[in-house]
Amino acid sequence: MRVGVLTGGGDVPGLNAAIRAVARSAFRHGYEVVGILDGWAGLLHDRMRPLDDQAISGILHMGGTILGASRTNPLHKEDEIAQCVENAQKAKLDAVVAIGGDDTLGVAAGLYDAGLPTVGIPKTMDNDVVGTDYCIGFDTAVTVIADALDRLHTTADAHHRVIVVEVMGRDAGWTAAFGGLAGGADMVLIPERPISVDEICAHITKRYEERNKRFSIIVVAEGAKIYEVKDPDLGDIDAFGHVRLDRRDVGKQVQREIEARLHHECRSVVLGHLQRGGSPTVFDRVLATRLGVRAVDLIKQGWFGQMVALQGNRIVPFPLRDVAGRTKQLDPEFWDLATIFY
Numbered sequence: 528m529r530v531g532v533l534t535g536g537g538d539v540p541g542l543n544a545a546i547r548a549v550a551r552s553a554f555r556h557g558y559e560v561v562g563i564l565d566g567w568a569g570l571l572h573d574r575m576r577p578l579d580d581q582a583i584s585g586i587l588h589m590g591g592t593i594l595g596a597s598r599t600n601p602l603h604k605e606d607e608i609a610q611c612v613e614n615a616q617k618a619k620l621d622a623v624v625a626i627g628g629d630d631t632l633g634v635a636a637g638l639y640d641a642g643l644p645t646v647g648i649p650k651t652m653d654n655d656v657v658g659t660d661y662c663i664g665f666d667t668a669v670t671v672i673a674d675a676l677d678r679l680h681t682t683a684d685a686h687h688r689v690i691v692v693e694v695m696g697r698d699a700g701w702t703a704a705f706g707g708l709a710g711g712a713d714m715v716l717i718p719e720r721p722i723s724v725d726e727i728c729a730h731i732t733k734r735y736e737e738r739n740k741r742f743s744i745i746v747v748a749e750g751a752k753i754y755e756v757k758d759p760d761l762g763d764i765d766a767f768g769h770v771r772l773d774r775r776d777v778g779k780q781v782q783r784e785i786e787a788r789l790h791h792e793c794r795s796v797v798l799g800h801l802q803r804g805g806s807p808t809v810f811d812r813v814l815a816t817r818l819g820v821r822a823v824d825l826i827k828q829g830w831f832g833q834m835v836a837l838q839g840n841r842i843v844p845f846p847l848r849d850v851a852g853r854t855k856q857l858d859p860e861f862w863d864l865a866t867i868f869y
């Protein structure tokens with residue numbers, strides 16, 4: 528057996544732990560492992576390198592991905608789909624493990640339909656992949672957010688300011704809600720719950736008047752819907768139809784709107800790619816390891832077109848076709864929990 532492995536979409540800490548788990552588990556079964564470079568681009572353009580024990584040694588704790596990543600989408604063109612299948616056959620790959628978010632896993636579903644034996648592993652700091660409770664990279668990202676909020680609390684308190692903290696989270700509020708919960712945010716703004724600046728200001732005023740608070744920390748997801756916030760030209764869409772949400776500057780816009788209405792001193796901070804850097808947390812290392820090993824189990828059983836998913840505390844198969852094109856929105860239970868502490 529020869530198993531190809533790739534990482535697609537935005538990187539997160541824990542990808543290397545997953546690559547290591549796939550490879551180590553494959554070696555135990557006597558399989559060969561091939562690293563496909565830069566996501567689906569590597570399969571399309573035939574850029575691969577064999578992975579041996581040495582290549583995956585010492586990477587468990589490292590952020591990023593030794594294989595590189597890209598947002599290449601070969602599903603748009605019939606000839607690119609055929610090229611991917613042909614390159615996999617040429618490289619004698621019996622299976623391809625795709626580690627990625629809904630975009631990368633959507634391609635894995637499409638290529639499976641085209642005849643490529645694929646297995647998916649969910650990773651995205653956004654945690655919005657359908658079918659799995661958690662994705663690799665989410666826990667590390669929210670740990671970074673919580674740490675940032677701890678640091679911002681002291682300075683906000685010292686200067687009696689409102690600090691607006693912009694976090695990643697394209698279509699779902701998982702990162703903002705969990706980061707906010709863990710870091711004691713005074714308000715969280717997410718894509719699933721559109722809100723007006725007037726409502727935000729009313730909440731801040733209430734905190735000051737009823738609870739004698741002198742500062743506030745507001746966490747805003749980059750994709751949050753705020754009625755008064757007008758998006759500038761966000762530029763071209765990528766191969767998966769996404770715009771660059773950092774160009775919205777939603778945190779800065781909310782900061783200005785609050786300042787203009789309340790005449791409080793306000794600051795804003797964008798956590799950005801810091802949320803995707805550094806070493807993975809214990810949770811992400813263990814999750815990546817479990818998912819990687821289980822992915823190889825599926826290959827051994829000849830069970831393709833599946834994603835390995837965490838449901839409860841079990842790793843189970845979940846059909847890739849049910850992942851493609853869907854978003855797992857924030858569980859309302861966590862939203863309700865966060866609002867108790869506003």
Ligand code: F6P
Pocket residue numbers: 536537538628651652653695696697749772773
């Ligand atoms: O898809 C995950 C994500 O982290 C989103 O939250 C964010 O919009 C996007 O990646 C940004 O990615 P990049 O700047 O690397 O293109």
